[in-house]
Amino acid sequence: MPMIVWDTETSGVSKHHDVPLQAAFVVCSDDLVVQREIVLRGRLPQHIIPSPDALVITRTTPEMLNGAPLSHLEFVQAIAEVVSSAGPACWCAYNGLKFDELILRSAFFQTLHPVYATQAPGSTRADVMMMAQAIAAQEPWALTVPVNDAGKPTFKLGAICAANGIILPAEDEHDALGDARATLALLRHLKEAAPVTFRMMMANADRRHVLDMLRGNEVLALTQHFGAARTLPVAPIVVSPSNGNAYAVADLAVDPDDYLVKSEGELADLLAIRGPRPIFTIVANAQPMLFPFEHGGAVISNPLPRAEYAARARRIRNDHGFVARLAAVLGRQFSDRAAAVEPEEQIYDRFVSKPDQAHSRRFHEIPWDQRHRFAQAVISDPRLKVFARRMAYEAAPETMPPAEREAMKAWLMDRLMTDIDRPWMTIPAARRRLAELVAACDPDDVGRMQHIADIVAWLDAKTASLNSMRG
Structure with missing residues (x-):
């Protein structure tokens, strides 16, 4: 069975309200020989403001946000094609089960794709960070675990790679392909240094x-x-x-x-x-x-x-x-869990029904001038209706009735411009965080200061565009 080592870079750390911006897949044979590499980049959907911290950490510039070759929907469709065409495979990521996998599920959910695509029959999922933690506990001589500034063990990818002689160039850190390659190198190290625990953890996938x-x-x-x-x-x-x-x-x-x-x-x-x-x-x-x-x-x-x-x-x-x-x-362990208000957060409330799975596939097959009407008339799941409406408003607003188009305009303005605390990033919240980053930044770090200034300018342009919609 092939092994696919993958990684994403995202607009932030919210598993429901952020989106992937870059995805890399290193397709390997079962003995970890690279067969091909796939790198995909997508633009932000119009209703998402990225976390300033994520942009700074990953060194993502506004030009990169605006210049990615694929729209968000095209980007997620391309990922879905990679997953579906791979057939049964072992999907390996670093901290993937607690982050990348959840981000990807949300992206699939919100674009009407199969939510659990990486769990198709015959496929398995492995988290290389958990494998490293297991080996560090079971065979501590096989892995050097570094300590952070607080003197505590750290399993951050860059640090664990460096401590074990795996070179991760600084420019590749927080790049999806660079991180996927580093994850593969660490996977090979674990396999060689601790074969027994490695084999058991792979079985546990x-x-x-x-x-x-x-x-x-x-x-x-x-x-x-x-x-x-x-x-x-x-x-x-x-x-x-x-x-x-x-x-x-x-x-x-x-x-x-x-x-x-x-x-x-x-x-x-x-x-x-x-x-x-x-x-x-x-x-x-x-x-x-x-x-x-x-x-x-x-x-x-x-x-x-x-x-x-x-x-x-x-x-x-x-x-x-x-x-x-x-x-x-x-x-009845979770029967008293409070119901989620936002549709993005309702991903685990229930499975998408088989009829609506079929309707979702059809949604992506028909022309845009039919999609909004089709989704609202045929899809029964209210969560999917919301997401279909958002996609239609972004890609083909002229296909919507005028009253619905005006309602979506008001929704977009409120979502991005509100100064009320929300679970997603808004423009006012992003501005406040950027001001904090400027205050904490070394004035002599010209590159970072310019990066932050470019993000502020991008927000200014975004605000101006939204204000022009008011007229």
Whole structure:
């Protein structure tokens, strides 16, 4: 199966309200030999203001924003074509499961493409940062972990590469292709330096393998990384009734007598604790750092005899009342979650129905003069109707009825110009942040000062364009 190492550069860090601007894919054979590289760049959609911090960190200039060869919709369509044409593959990114993957899902969702395209049947997903963290815990001699200015271990891509002799040129850092190439180089290093843990983590990229481990083992070893790594002896207990990929496990270092008698309400409170707790869930499709006890158990701190762990595991699973209460809590774990107001934030509220998946495909096949009318008449999902309306207003506003066009103009003005705090970046918020960056900048850093000035000028032009719409 091919391995595709990929990376994105984005307009900011909001997983719902920012968008990818650049994407790079390094297509490799299963033994990590490069077959081809794909680099795509897209312009901002009209309703997105990028984070000033993101522009400064990635050295993205207004000319780059305006001069990218593809519109945002064309850019996401091109990414979707890369994913669909690859067939079953292992998708590898650095911190991808917690960031790039979520950004890409949102981009697909908001442009009416399949949201979970990288999880097509036969495909797997690997996070190289998690693999590095697992290897640092299980085989620490195989990887040098640098420390940051605060003296704490850091797994930032540039730092971990430099510490292990992988050259990442400064001009390539925060460039999608440069970061993808560095990720591939680190992946090769991990494979060579720690082949056993590497092989186990690659197996864990397949949720089916993880679920088989959880169903078939009394005691396992799990490495967690909350700032620092720790490996726990764990016992699989029960799968969540509301999510077949979520499995409750118990930390066997904790005497189960402390929680077996707890009520459903007390168990719910226990599961809600942030950070270490005696019972928690493992997500099988998130490449957990889960190992056979014979491998991972060697680095458990202050271990008890294996027989004691096994006895505790049996006591937990044989307490059928406790298992039933825990399953009930898991089944309604997120039922009281507040409903998201913004359609971008409703991505995980429900799956897109099969009819609307077909309608979405048709939306991209018909001419623009038909798309707005088609989407509003045929698509049933109100979230997708909103996104279709936005795309039509940006690409072909003349195809919309005058009243709807005026309503969209008012929406765009309010979204970008409001001075009310919003979960997305607005022009007033961007100006305030740019002023803070200027105040913190070394006046002798002429390049950065000019970069910030260029962003301010770009915002001025954007504001002038919006103000001209008022007339």
